Amino acid sequence: MIKVLNPGLATSVQDMGRHGYYHLGIPQSGGMDQLALQAANLLVGNASDAAVLEATFMGPELEFTADAVVAVTGAAMTPKVDGAEQANWESFAVKAGQVLSFDYLKGGARAYIAISGGIDVPVVLGSRSTYTLGALGGFQGRPLAAGDEVPVGQGKGTAGRSLDASLRRAPGSPAEIRVLPGIYWHWVTDKSGAQFYEDTWKVAPEADRIGYRFRGGRPIEFTERERPFGAGSDPSNIVDGCYPYGSIQVPGGTEPIILHRDAVSGGGYFMLGTVISADMDLIGQMQPHTPTQFVKVTMDEALQARADRTALIGRIHEALA
Amino acid sequence: MAEQIVSPLPGTFYRKPSPDEPNFKNEGDTVAVGDVIGLVEVMKTFNEVKADKAGTIASFVADNEEAVMAGQPLVELG
CATH class of the missing domain: 2.40.100.10 (Cyclophilin-like)
Structure with a gap:
């Protein structure tokens, strides 16, 4: 389980999406950057389609209640464990009682925070993704808020794995x-x-x-x-x-x-x-x-x-x- | 180096709570930790920027309605 000390601006549970209901007006939801989402999961030993946290423009502050392996991909937002900086696109260990926080956004828009074992919220219509407008899926159908206790599955990740820069993708300028x-x-x-x-x-x-x-x-x-x-x-x-x-x-x-x-x-x-x-x-x-x-x-x-x-x-x- | 208050978010910076109200703060004003110095608009929400340091405002380095990046200085404290 992780405790949300500060949710950031808009942090939600997302996986690869909820497919097959768009004709009924229910969008697919899921991570906006699906490549980064999959990479984050693979770095921590999860199935590539496990649920992660998508943090937009600003990282959350999360307290871990159990040891875990974490990876942050996508936006350039430096993760910190009890204040010690970690690399993006690389798995690192977080021990029970430690706090994961983030520095300012330096590039990109959305960081994908994968935790070994995956975010273990209930599956709704085939997906754990949050559809905020419809109050569906994810953590109680909404972005995370301070005080939330988010369930995490049992995982077995390894720290120190990284994804080569040639296998990452980001928009250019323009x-x-x-x-x-x-x-x-x-x-x-x-x-x-x-x-x-x-x-x-x-x-x-x-x-x-x-x-x-x-x-x-x-x-x-x-x-x-x-x-x-x-x-x-x-x-x-x-x-x-x-x-x-x-x-x-x-x-x-x-x-x-x-x-x-x-x-x-x-x-x-x-x-x-x-x-x-x-x-x-x-x-x-x-x-x-x-x-x-x-x-x-x-x-x-x-x-x-x-x-x-x-x-x-x-x-x-x-x-x- | 002078202390700065930076934007926590990318978006559009506003110095006033609404167009016909006065600025939250002006040059020469003192700020305490937690005082609102402006707003950053992003994703249809206006987010308050609160001072994380106390001091006197020497200058605003970002203008009203300026596009700002996360981590960009908004205010220099004297």
């Missing part, structure tokens, strides 16, 4: 996010479509697990067309439809929002396109105000990127086997 244009692309003028890729956007401070909002590019201009029945008068509206994970909606044509792991599954905004699955991890590591360039790709390029990411995760498994 972050380059690859996009496959979608079925509404023809709603946008050619000029405006080109501007979307040319402009440097910036992550808005509102960006969260539900959606990543961007500002700073020129507004979308729409082609003249007859409004479909039931879509409303705003040119960014559609007759309600399904929203894929990673889709980019632009309400009012002004600020693109990339739907992420806690997103609603449908609604009435047109979508410019979809961020390729291989780049969704990177979005989870983007801080507010990160300059961002959207890069157009083809389906073949998207599939190649997915294969490359799958191969990278395979190499992480081999390196930490």
Whole structure:
């Protein structure tokens, strides 16, 4: 068990997600950076899909009631055991009675804190992930709060294991996010479509697990067309439809929002396109105000990127086997 | 080196509780540990930045509505 002395800003239990219910309006949830989440688990000897803590922008302060092995991956936030600094992407021992805390965030956005044995909250609809908006899963359906006592399973990790830097991934600056244009692309003028890729956007401070909002590019201009029945008068509206994970909606044509792991599954905004699955991890590591360039790709390029990411995760498994 | 109060979070820094209210603190004011010196907005929440050291504010090194990084100095204490 771990006792939460200070929860940080938004620390929640996440695993690889709750799949199969999106059509019922229940999003997949799960870690925003799934590569970092899996690496953290493998470093402490867990199954790669065990539940971990995802800490956003600020680390928690946790007191351990039993010996454990811990690894912190993802965001550059230095972990400290009773004040002694530890390395990121490397497993270290925490003894019963010791306190794990964190230094300021120096890069990235979300740290994954894996504890040997995994976070042992009840499985809800096939997952331990927290869906905060729906008060579902995780620790009592919500982010951690001071005073919480979080159950941890029985583990057998080894301290001192690290993941080579060549097997880690983080967004560059500017972050380059690859996009496959979608079925509404023809709603946008050619000029405006080109501007979307040319402009440097910036992550808005509102960006969260539900959606990543961007500002700073020129507004979308729409082609003249007859409004479909039931879509409303705003040119960014559609007759309600399904929203894929990673889709980019632009309400009012002004600020693109990339739907992420806690997103609603449908609604009435047109979508410019979809961020390729291989780049969704990177979005989870983007801080507010990160300059961002959207890069157009083809389906073949998207599939190649997915294969490359799958191969990278395979190499992480081999390196930490 | 002068003591500093740094932002605990990345986001947008505000010196006032709301646009038509006065600043939490001004240059020359004294601060005690736990005093609120500003807000950082991130993920649709406004988080109070509390002084972790006591002193007199020599200068604000971050402006109102400035984009700040975690660990970035906001205030220099004299």
